[in-house]
Amino acid sequence: MKPSRARYVFSLQMALAIFAFVLTVLALYWVFLVAPNEAILGISQKIFYFHVSSAMNMMLLYALCGLLSILYLALPNNKVAAMVDMLALASAEVGAMFGAIVLTSGPLWAKKAWGTWWTWEPRLTLSLLVFFLFFAYLALRLFAGQERFGRSVASGLAVVGLPGLYFIHVAVERWGGAHPQVVFKGGLTHPEMRTAFFLSVLATSALAALLVALRFSLARLERETDILYLELDSRFPSR
Amino acid sequence: MKSAVVIAFIIAGTAGFLVSPKSLNAQSAPQGRAAQAWEDGWKAGIEEAQESISGEAMVIAAYSVLWLIVFVFVLRLAVKLRTARRDLEELKRRVSELDGKGN
Numbered sequence: 001m002k003p004s005r006a007r008y009v010f011s012l013q014m015a016l017a018i019f020a021f022v023l024t025v026l027a028l029y030w031v032f033l034v035a036p037n038e039a040i041l042g043i044s045q046k047i048f049y050f051h052v053s054s055a056m057n058m059m060l061l062y063a064l065c066g067l068l069s070i071l072y073l074a075l076p077n078n079k080v081a082a083m084v085d086m087l088a089l090a091s092a093e094v095g096a097m098f099g100a101i102v103l104t105s106g107p108l109w110a111k112k113a114w115g116t117w118w119t120w121e122p123r124l125t126l127s128l129l130v131f132f133l134f135f136a137y138l139a140l141r142l143f144a145g146q147e148r149f150g151r152s153v154a155s156g157l158a159v160v161g162l163p164g165l166y167f168i169h170v171a172v173e174r175w176g177g178a179h180p181q182v183v184f185k186g187g188l189t190h191p192e193m194r195t196a197f198f199l200s201v202l203a204t205s206a207l208a209a210l211l212v213a214l215r216f217s218l219a220r221l222e223r224e225t226d227i228l229y230l231e232l233d234s235r236f237p238s239r
Numbered sequence: 240m241k242s243a244v245v246i247a248f249i250i251a252g253t254a255g256f257l258v259s260p261k262s263l264n265a266q267s268a269p270q271g272r273a274a275q276a277w278e279d280g281w282k283a284g285i286e287e288a289q290e291s292i293s294g295e296a297m298v299i300a301a302y303s304v305l306w307l308i309v310f311v312f313v314l315r316l317a318v319k320l321r322t323a324r325r326d327l328e329e330l331k332r333r334v335s336e337l338d339g340k341g342n
Contacts, residue, residue: 044294047301054305097312104308105301112297207309214316221323228330236337 013213020206027199035196044112047105049200054101055127056201057208059165061095062134064088066162069155077148082223085151089141090215092134092158094208099131122171130164133157146226 031049038045068088075081106124107117118124137157144150188194 042294044297046298050302050305094312097308101305101308104304108297108301108304112292112294211312211316214320218316218320218323221320221327225323225327225330228327228334232330232334232337 023203058098069158086219
């Protein structure tokens with residue numbers, strides 16, 4: 001990467017980092033100091049704001065990874081395909097991070113709300129399965145290196161995960177379960193609660209964008225290093 | 240060809256799901272209070288749970304875990320970025336050194 005371009009990318013990442021930080025502070029302020037406690041669940045409902053926004057980002061990033069994987073499989077082996085693949089990898093990794101947040105903050109809320117850490121209800125079970133699927137994608141990518149075959153197999157796995165995301169989205173509506181449908185079914189009527197929720201969504205989304213950008217930069221650096229190693233080996237075999 | 244198979248798989252899976260009867264509800268019911276919550280809706284069992292568990296503790300635990308996960312991820316990313324930049328610089332230096340020798 002040219003130095004001027006690298007500086008530009010760094011400035012963008014810094015701006016995004018500041019934006020994410022300000023939004024996070026604002027969201028936390030609204031969640032804990034402005035939004036009232038929920039009448040039945042009490043203070044434990046505050047977990048909801050970052051739990052749900054993390055879940056939304058997890059779904060979005062996994063979907064992005066799946067769609068980019070389709071594109072990667074369709075493209076010939078060129079620089080664009082490599083870029084698409086690196087973005088898919090970055091999305092999957094950040095998505096897995098949000099998945100870990102969802103699967104740990106969820107049981108903490110469930111214990112208080114439902115009296116149990118875990119139930120095998122459809123949305124929970126599907127979320128866990130999709131999380132494992134993308135974990136498998138990341139594990140495969142770890143061993144694939146720069147090889148097209150390994151990357152294609154991993155991409156196929158990400159594509160298989162796509163219908164799972166749709167099933168998670170409609171799980172409560174179609175199969176029931178203990179998950180509430182709070183946001184779009186008449187829940188969160190208090191305006192401060194709504195503001196807190198939307199600020200949380202914005203904050204986690206900004207964080208997700210920043211982390212994907214950073215992970216993408218790392219993938220580019222790693223690719224550049226690998227290419228340079230190969231060049232070094234071919235030009236100076238006896239070095 | 241490969242991508243066509245994958246896209247066909249997605250379309251077939253989604254179509255199959257959409258036409259499936261809602262009687263697929265035959266899931267294994269959870270036990271105890273969770274079963275009650277399952278049957279009566281998400282509000283069931285809340286009052287009983289509220290009496291035994293501190294909400295504050297759960298909120299603190301949830302947000303601690305959340306920020307811990309983010310912190311570990313960012314730290315790991317920062318270390319890997321620094322290492323990758325250093326490796327790349329070292330490699331570029333090596334290539335230019337060998338180029339110099341070659342000339």
